[in-house]
Amino acid sequence: MDTAKQLRDKIAAGEVQSVDAVQAVFDRIEKIEPNIGAYLSLCKEQALEKAKQVDAKIASGESVGALAGVPVGVKDNMCTDFVATTCGSKMLEKFNAPYNAHVVEKLRAADAVIVGKCNLDEFAMGSSTENSALKQTVNPWDTTRVPGGSSGGSAAAVAAGLCSVSLGSDTGGSIRQPASFCGVVGLKPTYGRVSRYGLVAYGSSLDQIGPLARNVTDAALTLNVIAGHDERDSTSISEADAPLKDYLTDLESPIEGLKIAVVPALNDAADAAVRAATQAALEIYQSLGAEIIEIEMPHFDYAISTYYVIATAEASGNLARYDGVHYGHRSPDAENYVEVYSKSRSEAFGTEVKRRIMLGTYALSSGYYDAYYLKALKVRNLIRQDFTNAFKQADCLMLPVSPTTAFKIGEKTDDPLQMYLADVYTIAVNLAGVPGISVPCGFDEKNLPIGLQIVSEPFSEDKLLRIARMYEKETDWHTKKPPL
Amino acid sequence: MDLQYKIIVGLEIHVHLATRTKIFCGCELAYGDTANTHTCPVCLGMPGSLPVMNKKALEYSILTGLALNCKIAPFTKWDRKSYYYPDLPKNYQISQYDLPFSEHGYIEIPLADGTTKKIRITRAHLEEDAGKNTHTLGNFSAIDLNRAGTPLLEIVTEPDMNSAEEVGALARELQRIVRYLGVSEADMQKGHMRFEPNINLHITRDGQIFKTPISEVKNLNSFRAVERSIAYEARRQYQEFVETGKTMQMGNKATYGWDDDNQMTVLQREKEEAHDYRYFPDPDLVPVKVDADWLGEIKSRLCELPSQMQQRFVSEYGLSNYDAGVLTADRATAGFFDKTVKLGATVKRVCNLLTQTGLKLAKEKGVPVDQLNITDEALADLAKMADVGDVSASAATTIFEMMAESGENPKKIAEEKNLIQKSDSGEIETLIDQVIAENPKAVEDAKNNPKKAKKSAGFLMGQVMQKSKGQANPKVVSQILNKKLNA
Ligand SMILES: [Zn+2]
Numbered sequence: 001m002d003t004a005k006q007l008r009d010k011i012a013a014g015e016v017q018s019v020d021a022v023q024a025v026f027d028r029i030e031k032i033e034p035n036i037g038a039y040l041s042l043c044k045e046q047a048l049e050k051a052k053q054v055d056a057k058i059a060s061g062e063s064v065g066a067l068a069g070v071p072v073g074v075k076d077n078m079c080t081d082f083v084a085t086t087c088g089s090k091m092l093e094k095f096n097a098p099y100n101a102h103v104v105e106k107l108r109a110a111d112a113v114i115v116g117k118c119n120l121d122e123f124a125m126g127s128s129t130e131n132s133a134l135k136q137t138v139n140p141w142d143t144t145r146v147p148g149g150s151s152g153g154s155a156a157a158v159a160a161g162l163c164s165v166s167l168g169s170d171t172g173g174s175i176r177q178p179a180s181f182c183g184v185v186g187l188k189p190t191y192g193r194v195s196r197y198g199l200v201a202y203g204s205s206l207d208q209i210g211p212l213a214r215n216v217t218d219a220a221l222t223l224n225v226i227a228g229h230d231e232r233d234s235t236s237i238s239e240a241d242a243p244l245k246d247y248l249t250d251l252e253s254p255i256e257g258l259k260i261a262v263v264p265a266l267n268d269a270a271d272a273a274v275r276a277a278t279q280a281a282l283e284i285y286q287s288l289g290a291e292i293i294e295i296e297m298p299h300f301d302y303a304i305s306t307y308y309v310i311a312t313a314e315a316s317g318n319l320a321r322y323d324g325v326h327y328g329h330r331s332p333d334a335e336n337y338v339e340v341y342s343k344s345r346s347e348a349f350g351t352e353v354k355r356r357i358m359l360g361t362y363a364l365s366s367g368y369y370d371a372y373y374l375k376a377l378k379v380r381n382l383i384r385q386d387f388t389n390a391f392k393q394a395d396c397l398m399l400p401v402s403p404t405t406a407f408k409i410g411e412k413t414d415d416p417l418q419m420y421l422a423d424v425y426t427i428a429v430n431l432a433g434v435p436g437i438s439v440p441c442g443f444d445e446k447n448l449p450i451g452l453q454i455v456s457e458p459f460s461e462d463k464l465l466r467i468a469r470m471y472e473k474e475t476d477w478h479t480k481k482p483p484l
Numbered sequence: 485m486d487l488q489y490k491i492i493v494g495l496e497i498h499v500h501l502a503t504r505t506k507i508f509c510g511c512e513l514a515y516g517d518t519a520n521t522h523t524c525p526v527c528l529g530m531p532g533s534l535p536v537m538n539k540k541a542l543e544y545s546i547l548t549g550l551a552l553n554c555k556i557a558p559f560t561k562w563d564r565k566s567y568y569y570p571d572l573p574k575n576y577q578i579s580q581y582d583l584p585f586s587e588h589g590y591i592e593i594p595l596a597d598g599t600t601k602k603i604r605i606t607r608a609h610l611e612e613d614a615g616k617n618t619h620t621l622g623n624f625s626a627i628d629l630n631r632a633g634t635p636l637l638e639i640v641t642e643p644d645m646n647s648a649e650e651v652g653a654l655a656r657e658l659q660r661i662v663r664y665l666g667v668s669e670a671d672m673q674k675g676h677m678r679f680e681p682n683i684n685l686h687i688t689r690d691g692q693i694f695k696t697p698i699s700e701v702k703n704l705n706s707f708r709a710v711e712r713s714i715a716y717e718a719r720r721q722y723q724e725f726v727e728t729g730k731t732m733q734m735g736n737k738a739t740y741g742w743d744d745d746n747q748m749t750v751l752q753r754e755k756e757e758a759h760d761y762r763y764f765p766d767p768d769l770v771p772v773k774v775d776a777d778w779l780g781e782i783k784s785r786l787c788e789l790p791s792q793m794q795q796r797f798v799s800e801y802g803l804s805n806y807d808a809g810v811l812t813a814d815r816a817t818a819g820f821f822d823k824t825v826k827l828g829a830t831v832k833r834v835c836n837l838l839t840q841t842g843l844k845l846a847k848e849k850g851v852p853v854d855q856l857n858i859t860d861e862a863l864a865d866l867a868k869m870a871d872v873g874d875v876s877a878s879a880a881t882t883i884f885e886m887m888a889e890s891g892e893n894p895k896k897i898a899e900e901k902n903l904i905q906k907s908d909s910g911e912i913e914t915l916i917d918q919v920i921a922e923n924p925k926a927v928e929d930a931k932n933n934p935k936k937a938k939k940s941a942g943f944l945m946g947q948v949m950q951k952s953k954g955q956a957n958p959k960v961v962s963q964i965l966n967k968k969l970n971a
Pocket residue numbers: 506509510511522523524525526527528633
């Protein structure tokens with residue numbers, strides 16, 4: 001099967017019709033999707049129509065966009081005005097946004113063909129996609145296991161060949177961890193690199209949209225399409241402060257004299273298979289001439305507790321708007337406006353969402369604010385400082401994405417704390433706002449994929465992608481396909 | 485037994501800013517339009533929408549802060565204030581909590597005796613207004629979100645006011661200031677200004693001071709309601725103290741509404757609920773740095789304030805405080821007056837023309853006085869013509885009205901309408917001699933009958949004016965006539 005880049009080039013050259021490529025994806029979806037559950041909705045008609053337009057453009061000699069005719073999946077927490085935006089929640093099950101998210105506009109402007117909306121943990125809160133109130137997505141490598149989360153649908157769709165690339169969002173690892181579990185590449189750009197306009201907010205200071213793809217080149221290609229300043233998002237970086245780059249240009253050039261930071265104590269906490277795969281990956285970099293520098297990141301251990309204060313505090317505000325008054329689920333049994341709130345929210349939010357709203361509300365309450373929220377902000381600064389120090393000594397940091405490979409469906413649902421702890425390697429990256437990528441780096445004894453995480457300084461995605469590509473060129477992990 | 489007491493009032497004022505668009509989205513501000521026609525995903529609080537600060541709203545706020553002598557913070561940020569209400573689509577209001585854009589100012593308010601009093605401003609911050617709930621649909625409530633996201637400036641004073649009149653004076657002065665600055669229309673009827681006084685009494689009994697519980701009266705939207713509610717609360721609190729001896733405790737601030745029909749305050753909440761708004765910094769908005777350059781640029785837009793102008797009109801032009809007050813009630817009138825006088829017309833004449841004729845015409849036409857089709861030069865010309873006696877005072881009024889109609893210059897109008905006064909003493913003397921000859925009885929009375937002298941002289945004067953068809957300069961007529969009668 002072609003990568004996105006190969007497919008786009010063939011379509012643009014007129015060698016392949018987009019309509020055929022898109023039809024092929026829908027044929028595959030028809031066969032495989034019932035066993036995977038990657039999508040919450042499909043837009044076959046619009047997709048084929050768009051594909052036709054792209055083909056017509058090419059036939060008439062018009063120039064086409066960077067993702068011309070390529071089938072793309074979009075996580076269902078990004079607003080679309082042509083199909084429901086559910087966030088995997090009963091609350092928004094029937095919600096049709098009146099506008100398109102910035103990234104959706106960008107995809108369309110690049111002539112991408114949106115296949116459908118991908119499943120996720122409700123409001124992106126979770127690490128297994130088990131918190132989706134609407135569907136269970138399974139891991140294409142072992143359908144008794146989770147795909148990771150919260151962008152589990154986006155990762156599974158790419159891994160199973162149900163689209164060429166997809167968009168996910170990453171608040172505490174929600175792109176990188178499912179990418180790792182499903183054996184695909186997942187990139188979380190620097191906070192501010194991609195506009196959040198139209199991304200349904202979970203933790204606003206942490207959320208960032210990024211691509212999931214079959215290889216580093218496709219991730220770079222997709223980032224080219226979605227990155228850039230958007231005046232509708234005040235936190236999106238200006239191009240004067242962080243100039244946009246063509247992430248494909250130097251992708252094939254290795255970084256000379258690459259210095260890689262590792263935190264030995266951190267890596268030791270992972271399962272044996274993950275440790276071994278990480279070690280093997282580092283050795284490949286060494287064989288390419290890279291230097292490994294052992295460092296300490298003293299505040300890394302506090303990342304999980306810091307995250308669960310900040311993200312939930314922001315979520316408690318962000319999710320206050322789902323009240324049954326203006327849109328979304330409204331309880332039929334409400335007798336007055338207070339009941340419209342309490343009953344609608346009680347009925348339509350899932351357990352994990354309620355838990356996080358309660359946590360966040362508590363952390364912001366009078367008398368607790370200083371002890372929790374304010375302290376968390378201070379620790380966040382210390383964590384950021386750890387990363388700044390690391391990047392003074394090295395070009396990047398390498399570490400596992402997750403301490404384990406994909407776990408069994410239902411294995412951790414009764415123990416939320418255990419689930420939270422599984423995000424130990426990814427969360428600090430969001431707190432620091434730096435970019436991180438997960439690239440396939442091997443399999444465990446059960447043939448489950450393992451991801452290597454590479455993290456670099458803010459707005460250095462070009463370097464990050466090149467470092468990832470150096471490794472990818474030397475290995476064939478990314479070419480392995482799940483046994484479907 | 486009558487106890488001595490002092491009224492203590494602090495005020496919270498909400499002012500709608502007159503920006504073109506809302507504070508965090510591009511929707512236009514519009515009053516009285518069809519419900520929910522000025523909305524977008526942002527001000528509807530749709531999932532995924534994000535606020536972007538309207539720079540103008542902050543600039544208007546800073547300008548007001550400067551006019552209120554506030555310290556402008558070099559670093560200010562936005563916070564979310566959480567509470568659930570159907571007219572608040574996000575269920576949090578974007579406001580400013582611990583780092584407002586300005587603090588520690590004061591405003592000088594004019595008192596009835598002509599002096600002023602300094603009222604301290606605690607802080608001023610900027611926030612978004614909510615929408616409006618209406619309950620006119622039977623069993624349903626309807627929500628109009630046209631107003632949601634209107635930039636709202638909240639100004640909080642220290643409890644420095646001691647009477648309903650002082651609070652009224654502050655409210656009016658603030659209205660005059662924001663209008664001068666052009667940052668708000670401050671139209672009370674449209675709800676552009678809302679007031680919330682906090683009122684209590686310090687009562688002296690047996691040489692000891694007792695403080696009554698504080699009442700906060702919510703959402704007052706007229707000066708009268710502000711003044712009356714304070715007067716009412718003072719009476720009510722006094723009575724309550726006499727009857728119950730109740731004094732202020734921590735947290736027993738009660739909330740009242742104002743019942744305009746019955747002219748009384750109505751209890752809404754006995755104890756202010758331990759409201760926990762769970763303020764925290766809004767992660768969707770970046771903090772704002774107000775650097776020296778920007779602040780300097782805003783400062784350069786600061787105009788002469790109404791109270792300063794009023795004082796200057798008194799000291800520089802010798803106007804009465806009352807006239808100066810009328811002329812400085814709005815910036816257009818004050819500026820127009822100032823410019824006209826600087827063109828060499830006499831102060832009193834311009835003042836009379838503007839206050840007696842100009843403001844009346846402006847009100848009829850619903851425009852500021854400087855938009856009456858009359859330039860400051862034309863008005864100065866008219867005033868000068870009246871000053872030298874080319875036209876009479878009453879003709880000047882007529883000409884003023886005609887100028888507003890046609891935009892013609894006063895000289896042309898006076899000539900066309902035969903309103904030029906005759907000041908030629910020879911011509912006037914001839915007329916006087918005729919009148920004296922025709923009215924011997926009146927002349928006799930004017931000269932020799934002290935009881936009738938004044939009246940008869942007036943009669944003769946009238947006859948001369950009539951003969952001249954009203955065109956003789958009355959000053960010249962009375963001069964010559966007096967001379968002849970006293971001869
Ligand atoms: Zn709007």
